[in-house]
Amino acid sequence: MVREQDLAAALRAELAAVEPARACCRRAERAGLGMAATGRARSAGVARLAVRLDADRAAVDTFDWHRAEEHCRVAWLRGCFLARGSLSLTPSGTHLEFVLPIVEAPALVERLLEMGLPGSWRVRRGQGVVTWKGRETVLGFLRRAGASASTLELESVAVTRALHGDLNRVLNAENANLRRTVLSAVRQVTAIEALERSGRLRGLPAHLRLVADVRRRAPESTLSELAALSGITRPRVQRALERLESLADEHPVGSGVG
Numbered sequence: 001m002v003r004e005q006d007l008a009a010a011l012r013a014e015l016a017a018v019e020p021a022r023a024c025c026r027r028a029e030r031a032g033l034g035m036a037a038t039g040r041a042r043s044a045g046v047a048r049l050a051v052r053l054d055a056d057r058a059a060v061d062t063f064d065w066h067r068a069e070e071h072c073r074v075a076w077l078r079g080c081f082l083a084r085g086s087l088s089l090t091p092s093g094t095h096l097e098f099v100l101p102i103v104e105a106p107a108l109v110e111r112l113l114e115m116g117l118p119g120s121w122r123v124r125r126g127q128g129v130v131t132w133k134g135r136e137t138v139l140g141f142l143r144r145a146g147a148s149a150s151t152l153e154l155e156s157v158a159v160t161r162a163l164h165g166d167l168n169r170v171l172n173a174e175n176a177n178l179r180r181t182v183l184s185a186v187r188q189v190t191a192i193e194a195l196e197r198s199g200r201l202r203g204l205p206a207h208l209r210l211v212a213d214v215r216r217r218a219p220e221s222t223l224s225e226l227a228a229l230s231g232i233t234r235p236r237v238q239r240a241l242e243r244l245e246s247l248a249d250e251h252p253v254g255s256g257v258g
């Protein structure tokens with residue numbers, strides 16, 4: 001979906017625009033960017049981010065994960081995502097992955113686990129691929145990393161989609177009912193016209209003639225509507241229509257006037 005691709009791009013832009021307040025976090029994010037910050041940036045946004053962070057003269061190799069505070073770890077992870085992550089939003093699910101050298105993959109998985117964001121990794125075309133599949137994990141990371149507006153949008157897309165699903169189910173159910181209503185109305189009108197052509201309609205009890213008349217005037221109406229129009233209860237309307245159909249069947253058109 002185009003909308004969801006736009007959303008993934010907006011999310012990445014929002015994260016790239018986050019301005020870490022603390023110097024320690026700026027260093028951590030610069031370290032997370034890694035190679036992306038040394039002339040191999042994947043986008044102009046990431047390149048600009050690297051330049052902004054470099055203004056602190058932060059060194060890539062000064063980040064110590066084990067001693068780092070939570071805020072620095074989040075900053076590091078944001079840099080890591082901007083440099084090597086990709087997000088895929090499809091109707092079937094939310095998927096975020098980091099592509100990095102195979103030797104770095106197990107360490108990343110360990111770090112993510114420490115942050116309560118469990119992932120898994122595998123090898124794909126000679127690269128290590130660390131993946132989160134659960135929607136909650138992905139959204140949890142995005143929120144912590146600072147993509148609040150996009151994350152909210154992402155959640156509203158999910159809600160909208162759920163609503164659409166419900167609506168479609170309701171519409172389909174209504175269509176099925178509508179089809180049934182139309183088909184039985186067609187059968188009933190056909191029966192009533194056959195009875196009239198054969199001259200037997202005028203000899204029928206008054207309530208049958210009334211129901212026949214109302215049905216022909218309102219072929220699209222439901223039984224409840226026919227009941228309201230005729231002043232006869234719904235069950236009696238239903239029985240009258242069934243009676244009209246069976247009478248027409250007893251003496252098909254062309255069998256002569258009784």
Ligand SMILES: [Zn+2]
Nearest residue numbers: 024025071072
């Ligand atoms: Zn920090």
